[in-house]
Amino acid sequence: MNTPTKFTGFALGLVALFGVTLGVGALVGTTGSEPDTHDATDGEPAAKTGGPGGLTSSEGGYTLVLADPITDATRQGTLRFRIEDSSGRAVTHYTPNHEKDLHLILVRRDTAGYQHLHPTLGPDGTWSTPVDLTRAGDHRVFADFVTADGQPFTLGADLRVAGQYTPRPIPAPNTTVTVDGYTVDMKGGVAPARATDVTFTVTRDGKPVTDLQPYLGAYGHLVALRAADLGYLHVHPAGHPDDGSTAAGPGVTFAVTAPSTGDYRLYFEFRHGGAVHRAEFTVPVTETVGEPAGTQIAPEPTGHGHGH
């Protein structure tokens, strides 16, 4: 499915788009890549290594512990877990990031059944949230949080849901999704080991949606997972609703850094009409995407727009 033909189209789309995203790209370079422990809405804290997150349950003295790592399939399940510190105590203080102390992502190992949840923290440090565990099979649970002293983590642990499991192949690469009456077009390339801009444009009945509602401090939220191992990518939103320059649609731009080549699943969420909608994409990343002269590097007049 990674045919050169598809990538030619991908690159051409990027050239057409670049005039629109250039200004935003510069913004990402100055605000989205710096650690920020004070302003919860101003981008993600910087990744420590640039590698994917979520591949380990324990890092830097913090451990994600699921209360029930094996469970029965049920539509109305409850997921309970703790973040423990190096002495085994449950962490009860965090730094809000994207308006929440902790973001929980749940997805089956085959990338189906994505859920983005905001659990409630109990006084003893146990997080809990209702969860749809209709799908049997091994799932990955990601806890995305910032510690009280400002360190960002994405820890991952396996949740095994009993029952008959028929894995779904990774969906074919796509750049357009129709969901809840909206059409979302994705433009931009994802390249290995460096940040590139990806823009999602939302239309409804053929008309651009220009009144997107803020969701988690931005006009959209994006999680990207490497399909082979569910490595969790660091994604930086470009701008936020209060900065005076970011439009409420139809386009929402993110800086995405893929740690390697391979197929990735992108889960773009946006809020409109009081509800959160999600568009899912499969993006193949190769060494050559965005690399040929004239596609991504050349249009940067200053040559340092994506320097992190």
Ligand SMILES: [Cu+2]
């Ligand atoms: Cu969240």
